[in-house]
Amino acid sequence: MKKIMSGNEAIARGAWEAGCTFAAAYPGTPSTEILENIAQYEEIYSEWSPNEKVAVEVACGASIAGARALCAMKHVGLNVAADPLFTIAYEGANGGLVIISADDPGMHSSQNEQDNRLYAPHAKVAMIEPSDSQECKDYIKYAFEISEKYDTPILFRITTRIAHSKGVVELSEREEVGFRDYEKNVKKYVMIPGNARIKHVEVEERLKNLKELSNNTPLNRIEWGDKKIGIVTSGVSYQYAKEVFGDNASYLKIGFSYPLPDELIRNFAEEVEKLYVIEENEPYLENYIKSMGIDCVGKEIIPICGELNPDIIREAFYGNQKRELYNLDVKVPSRPPVLCPGCPHRGIFYAVSKYKDIVATGDIGCYTLGMMPPLNVTDTVICMGAGISAAIGFEKVYKMANRRGKIFGFVGDSTFFHSGITGLIDAVYNQSPIVAVILDNRITAMTGHQENPGTGKTIKGEITQVIDILSIVKAIGIKEENIRVVDPYDLKATEEAVKDAYNSSEPFVIITKQPCALIKEVQKKRSGKYLVINQEKCKKCKVCLRTGCPAISIRNNNIVIDKNMCNACTVCQQVCKFDAIEKGGNF
Amino acid sequence: MVKNILFVGVGGQGIILASKVLTEGLLKYGYDVKMSEVHGMAQRGGSVTTQVRFGDKVYSPLIGEGEADVVVSFEKVEAVRWINYLKKDGKLIVNDYEIYSLPVLIGKEEYPNNIEEELEKSGIEYKLFNASKIAEDVGNIKTQNMVILGALVKSLGLEELDWDGVIKDVLPEKLVEINTKAFKIGLSI
Ligand SMILES: Cc1ncc(C[n+]2csc(CCOP(=O)(O)OP(=O)(O)O)c2C)c(N)n1
Ligand code: SF4
Ligand code: SF4
Numbered sequence: 001m002k003k004i005m006s007g008n009e010a011i012a013r014g015a016w017e018a019g020c021t022f023a024a025a026y027p028g029t030p031s032t033e034i035l036e037n038i039a040q041y042e043e044i045y046s047e048w049s050p051n052e053k054v055a056v057e058v059a060c061g062a063s064i065a066g067a068r069a070l071c072a073m074k075h076v077g078l079n080v081a082a083d084p085l086f087t088i089a090y091e092g093a094n095g096g097l098v099i100i101s102a103d104d105p106g107m108h109s110s111q112n113e114q115d116n117r118l119y120a121p122h123a124k125v126a127m128i129e130p131s132d133s134q135e136c137k138d139y140i141k142y143a144f145e146i147s148e149k150y151d152t153p154i155l156f157r158i159t160t161r162i163a164h165s166k167g168v169v170e171l172s173e174r175e176e177v178g179f180r181d182y183e184k185n186v187k188k189y190v191m192i193p194g195n196a197r198i199k200h201v202e203v204e205e206r207l208k209n210l211k212e213l214s215n216n217t218p219l220n221r222i223e224w225g226d227k228k229i230g231i232v233t234s235g236v237s238y239q240y241a242k243e244v245f246g247d248n249a250s251y252l253k254i255g256f257s258y259p260l261p262d263e264l265i266r267n268f269a270e271e272v273e274k275l276y277v278i279e280e281n282e283p284y285l286e287n288y289i290k291s292m293g294i295d296c297v298g299k300e301i302i303p304i305c306g307e308l309n310p311d312i313i314r315e316a317f318y319g320n321q322k323r324e325l326y327n328l329d330v331k332v333p334s335r336p337p338v339l340c341p342g343c344p345h346r347g348i349f350y351a352v353s354k355y356k357d358i359v360a361t362g363d364i365g366c367y368t369l370g371m372m373p374p375l376n377v378t379d380t381v382i383c384m385g386a387g388i389s390a391a392i393g394f395e396k397v398y399k400m401a402n403r404r405g406k407i408f409g410f411v412g413d414s415t416f417f418h419s420g421i422t423g424l425i426d427a428v429y430n431q432s433p434i435v436a437v438i439l440d441n442r443i444t445a446m447t448g449h450q451e452n453p454g455t456g457k458t459i460k461g462e463i464t465q466v467i468d469i470l471s472i473v474k475a476i477g478i479k480e481e482n483i484r485v486v487d488p489y490d491l492k493a494t495e496e497a498v499k500d501a502y503n504s505s506e507p508f509v510i511i512t513k514q515p516c517a518l519i520k521e522v523q524k525k526r527s528g529k530y531l532v533i534n535q536e537k538c539k540k541c542k543v544c545l546r547t548g549c550p551a552i553s554i555r556n557n558n559i560v561i562d563k564n565m566c567n568a569c570t571v572c573q574q575v576c577k578f579d580a581i582e583k584g585g586n587f
Numbered sequence: 588m589v590k591n592i593l594f595v596g597v598g599g600q601g602i603i604l605a606s607k608v609l610t611e612g613l614l615k616y617g618y619d620v621k622m623s624e625v626h627g628m629a630q631r632g633g634s635v636t637t638q639v640r641f642g643d644k645v646y647s648p649l650i651g652e653g654e655a656d657v658v659v660s661f662e663k664v665e666a667v668r669w670i671n672y673l674k675k676d677g678k679l680i681v682n683d684y685e686i687y688s689l690p691v692l693i694g695k696e697e698y699p700n701n702i703e704e705e706l707e708k709s710g711i712e713y714k715l716f717n718a719s720k721i722a723e724d725v726g727n728i729k730t731q732n733m734v735i736l737g738a739l740v741k742s743l744g745l746e747e748l749d750w751d752g753v754i755k756d757v758l759p760e761k762l763v764e765i766n767t768k769a770f771k772i773g774l775s776i
Pocket of ligand 3: 341342343530531547549550551552561565566567568569570571572573
């Protein structure tokens with residue numbers, strides 16, 4: 001049977017067909033749908049882990065115990081999980097172990113553009129790269145086999161265009177492989193220095209065997225065409241190259257990309273007139289080929305920054321090939337992403353925006369948008385967790401430099417569980433009077449509404465224990481009198497909390513509690529309710545526009561609320577000094 | 588021969604579902620199909636695109652500038668934002684529906700009022716109609732994507748396929764009837 005599938009769906013299907021029984025992940029674009037799809041297969045235990053390090057570790061445990069196990073994350077997630085990656089490389093796999101890294105060239109929704117292919121040689125694990133949905137499915141099955149046969153974890157590397165592009169996939173049935181036996185083997189699974197020294201030698205040996213495989217695997221293949229141009233490529237770049245050159249070039253398509261196939265590369269290079277490397281971001285293949293003493297052209301003409309596409313390649317080879325384009329004489333307004341109408345993050349940012357000497361170290365999530373006008377609150381965003389920990393560094397320096405100001409650190413609920421907790425421990429341990437604001441919207445919203453340890457549900461929708469943020473905060477040692485739990489829709493209470501926090505000289509926590517406005521039950525509860533602006537009372541002071549709610553606009557010189565968009569959070573009503581905003585619908 | 592369709596609009600307008608129905612239909616036709624979508628900040632009111640390519644054999648999932656045979660815009664100004672993707676003599680389908688972005692809402696930028704005028708001048712072959720209004724009349728504004736899809740299917744000349752069947756396969760049962768109705772109206776535009 002044929003089906004149209006995204007790369008992520010195809011990976012899930014492939015894992016299922018391969019008899020995989022265990023999958024763990026922390027969400028992150030463009031990887032999220034892998035686990036969302038896997039969770040739909042009954043045969044596979046699936047979990048959202050609190051972060052990527054935990055996801056990789058539980059998968060390691062599952063593999064050693066004998067299951068075919070998989071874990072998935074976005075590229076920056078692998079940084080968080082790098083520690084277990086480098087050591088599981090020594091221990092190897094029992095049941096097949098596949099670690100998926102979804103990179104994001106072009107940074108469609110990421111904070112950096114790192115190329116995780118570089119992890120494979122660094123961690124000394126085999127790497128596989130599919131170039132379309134069919135290969136996603138086929139290669140994942142192959143990955144499990146190779147992992148078991150060669151006793152190695154596999155780094156399975158995809159990119160946004162592989163993960164989120166759909167293509168035709170031929171489906172097969174599931175093959176039950178059961179569980180391999182586990183036998184205690186401390187030399188293999190306990191990495192004390194004495195064992196690790198032996199293991200490192202074995203790993204080097206394993207890499208030699210894998211190189212042999214790399215020269216012979218069908219994943220690395222030559223497609224002969226015109227031999228004037230020889231192209232070494234992998235992943236989606238292969239598709240772009242085929243699109244541009246068709247049969248007018250020969251291709252060495254790399255699907256097994258660590259260790260690289262020396263012999264194959266050499267043979268290919270000898271046959272073609274000129275050798276090119278087409279790859280996104282880092283010159284991973286190019287540097288390797290050059291290190292073999294083979295001349296090739298790559299980043300001289302293909303950009304390092306951003307994602308590729310056929311036009312960029314065409315231009316690199318043939319110069320400017322611009323087609324005739326339409327252009328209308330219309331001034332197009334920008335359309336930046338914004339916090340939704342009724343977003344629970346709005347109230348707290350609005351309250352904080354009134355203080356000019358608050359520095360806000362932000363974090364990643366919907367609330368990153370607290371940086372946007374008209375709120376303009378956030379000062380820094382680095383990585384998940386840094387919302388709290390960067391605040392501590394700021395606070396210490398502000399004190400040493402005798403600067404005025406108060407440091408507020410922002411994290412979401414999912415981010416708090418991911419890596420915010422340790423930062424808060426630091427604030428208490430090293431007595432940093434920062435204000436940690438934990439924005440508990442009861443969901444991992446940014447990545448498309450995944451459950452997390454605070455929501456009371458698992459990835460499969462089963463009811464589970466709620467991990468209570470307030471209890472954690474108390475247990476860490478934030479004093480009772482320095483904690484405020486507020487409803488961010490209650491602007492007065494929120495402003496009070498911000499004021500108390502601002503004046504405190506000890507570590508302080510504000511927890512804002514209100515579910516994301518896009519959660520289905522929330523939408524249901526508020527449907528038919530909205531606010532209206534009484535035009536007779538409205539003095540056009542525009543203070544309500546400062547909340548940045550996209551349901552409020554100026555039309556024909558009147559300030560109005562779009563009742564279809566309004567989520568009835570009442571924040572705008574509370575900022576209006578003239579009582580001009582009134583309840584409408586079935587409020 | 589590969590045909591390129593670019594869908595553009597604003598998060599929440601049902602673009603992804605429309606392109607899904609289209610690609611399922613094309614697969615039934617026996618075409619090789621690729622579709623690429625960009626998720627991410629889309630949900631928060633940003634502009635959204637999906638790209639569909641079909642033919643005997645499709646390699647790249649991406650459409651380049653000046654390569655789209657049809658640009659399908661679910662929102663009026665988005666049609667202009669993406670017009671550089673339209674092939675010379677390609678077709679443009681535009682939902683005559685305005686969604687203001689935040690800078691427009693708060694009066695920092697303006698929503699242009701000369702779009703129709705400029706489209707006329709450009710010589711582009713376009714269809715401009717209010718799919719949102721049609722969908723509301725059908726009974727649910729969310730079916731605007733099927734109205735627009737119907738119009739696209741017509742302009743591609745792919746009417747003879749069993750689209751009702753495809754819609755039935757892709758959508759939840761209780762939404763099939765209303766969406767089929769919306770699609771039929773689109774086919775007549
Ligand atoms: C290490 C790492 N993993 C995953 C991501 C992707 N990501 C960005 S924001 C986010 C979740 C944010 O959830 P939460 O903190 O609850 O904030 P919300 O979006 O709900 O406001 C995730 C998973 C990332 N940027 N970095
Ligand atoms: S999805 Fe939820 S948390 Fe994110 S901006 Fe919208 S309302 Fe806020
Ligand atoms: S009540 Fe006001 S602030 Fe809240 S969603 Fe409606 S218009 Fe926006």
